[in-house]
Amino acid sequence: MAIVTTCTQLQSCANSVHRSQQIRAIVSQKPFVSAQEVAERAGVSRSAVSRTFTPGASVSPETRRKVVEAADALGYHVNHLARGLMLNESGIVCLIVSDMGTPYRSSLIRAVTQQLQDAGKIAMLVNTDRSDGSVDLALRQAIRYRADASIILSGMPDKSITQLCLKNGQRLVLINRDDDQEGPFRINLDDAAAAGRLVTAFLRAGCRRLAFANSEAGTPSLMARERGFVAAAKAIGLEVVVERYGPTGYESGRVLAQRLLTQSERPDAVFCATDLIACGFMDAARHQFSISIPPQLCVAGFDDIEQAAWSSYELTTFAQPVEAIAREAVAWLGKDSSENPAERNHSVRLNADLVWRSSIRGG
């Protein structure tokens, strides 16, 4: 019986050599070097090669030396696709982002990719600028590549898709996407609280006619900032003029300035929902309306993008703790899922610290 088995093995083996050569000739001239080839060159078994590159496996120093030698003579690199197939763990983490040319987004991507790499993982980037529903498409892509996790920086996936991801053992992180779905790990800022604190700052600077310049995007973070600001103002008996327009960019800031600065009772303090809006607002205020900031007008923003520190703006703003966000996200990915059954539905809330610059007088 054993002999017969060996016989069929040999037969199929002979077949395979023929087949694979044929296929290789067709598909590509020279595929990547495999563990098999390394094993042959080192005069050991393929398992020995595999074990050499598997941390914690049992290999004698002598064998390891031979393998390593042969490996980098041939330029061998472990195939992470195959490894992922075996281990059911690809090491890939999918970042789902729109507007990634934007300063805040790109700095967040930078921080996250760096942290992922430090944790031995790798980022796969999916751009969801195009249409709606593309967040769902992106998550499907993540499933196809068997990403260990997906981190969503923009948009909001359909509930059915997130359930699909979770059912497939994919972990999900939502950043600033305030949502009450169970399952995903959610990282949020204290948007409303931060915005509330700003009212006091404006008051101390002697401002009384407050305005809020928002985008029409209507994401939870933006709305929380608006709510927090308006509520805190109302609490001390002040009304806030709220204006909303367009996306969250520079141009919107200019338009919002047009609207807010042409009112009969011109505001003396404006909180812009994002720094980009604030930059546009300030530029329009200065160059079109010849208003000097701060004396005549105080402005604050949110995100603390690099440009906020530029001396043309010197913008007082709330800092997005990008490093902390990235750290939280990656740390959670590293955690054992079954660790804390009580933490099934987990989320974290981080502070946005106010960075004082001269766009508000006093301080």
Add this chain to the structure above:
Amino acid sequence: MAIVTTCTQLQSCANSVHRSQQIRAIVSQKPFVSAQEVAERAGVSRSAVSRTFTPGASVSPETRRKVVEAADALGYHVNHLARGLMLNESGIVCLIVSDMGTPYRSSLIRAVTQQLQDAGKIAMLVNTDRSDGSVDLALRQAIRYRADASIILSGMPDKSITQLCLKNGQRLVLINRDDDQEGPFRINLDDAAAAGRLVTAFLRAGCRRLAFANSEAGTPSLMARERGFVAAAKAIGLEVVVERYGPTGYESGRVLAQRLLTQSERPDAVFCATDLIACGFMDAARHQFSISIPPQLCVAGFDDIEQAAWSSYELTTFAQPVEAIAREAVAWLGKDSSENPAERNHSVRLNADLVWRSSIRGG
């Protein structure tokens, strides 16, 4: 013989069922759904499922319907890791980048990822901010994940590594990394020529005392801009004051302003190697030296980042054709490698068009 073979097959099959259940129980509670399960539910063979999701394969409409139905009842998604293993083509393209929080870099990343997705590929992002040699590490990572190609936006890999990539059938694209290596596809700008054209523009604006504000980074693009500018000036008998400092960011611009604007013969036209440098330069010139731009000083930059259009800068600058760069890169990836043997050593040079804004008088 056939019977005996079947027998051993059955035996090993029985083993396998036992083993795989055991492994699954240990490794993870619930793996992704496989083609096997879809096949069983649809009452067809596993090959039928595979063919259903392979474009151009022969499946009857009836079978396809049954498969698709079962597939999305179970939430099945083709495993691209396994598919990549078979086809020797992962669909992954590796982007190797440093400073990706920077406006120019992030907009390039945006364009490339979008184009890749349109071409049915997916971007893997590697951050090389950390140490030197990390470009090599990044390329090794690309090899491990069997990326079909790597696109290098920053740094310069060691020759031995690029050779390794090419030998492994990986395609390589170098963007603005002027280099004479054979093999990689190189996309470059006409940096020197563009810079040369700027001299004429400055002249027409009545400037005579030219300066070039460069970073110390010394990348080929930056040096080409410097060379082109200096050469064109010399050609018409003008000397250029060249100053170099630090990285290519805003802060360097400020320092360079300190140096160039405190000279006895203050320049009346400054070409900054990047827009970020230009922004820093302009801010320092205006706010520290109270120089008004353009009357007293003309400034130009390079990249046409978003901030260059902001009304605080209105910077005349050369536009990086990011969309065209991305298109060229992705188009080349799609090409059959054996198509044009003469084009083995291929490269492309794109124009950087001058965008006129008010930081230079006249126009």
Add this chain to the structure above:
DNA sequence: GGCGCTGTTGCAAGCGCGTGCAAATGCTGC
């Protein structure tokens, strides 16, 4: 009815890897 042809389908092999199991090896202590 038999034949050839076309379009589908299932079988089985193998992509490169990790790993349980059993065999082999080396070493200690009596």
Add this chain to the structure above:
DNA sequence: GCAGCATTTGCACGCGCTTGCAACAGCGCC
């Protein structure tokens, strides 16, 4: 010298997939 043990090694299997090959079904035509 040999039992007993610890360590290392090789074998073989399967992860989920694609695909060549052969078997097969359907069909028109002589």
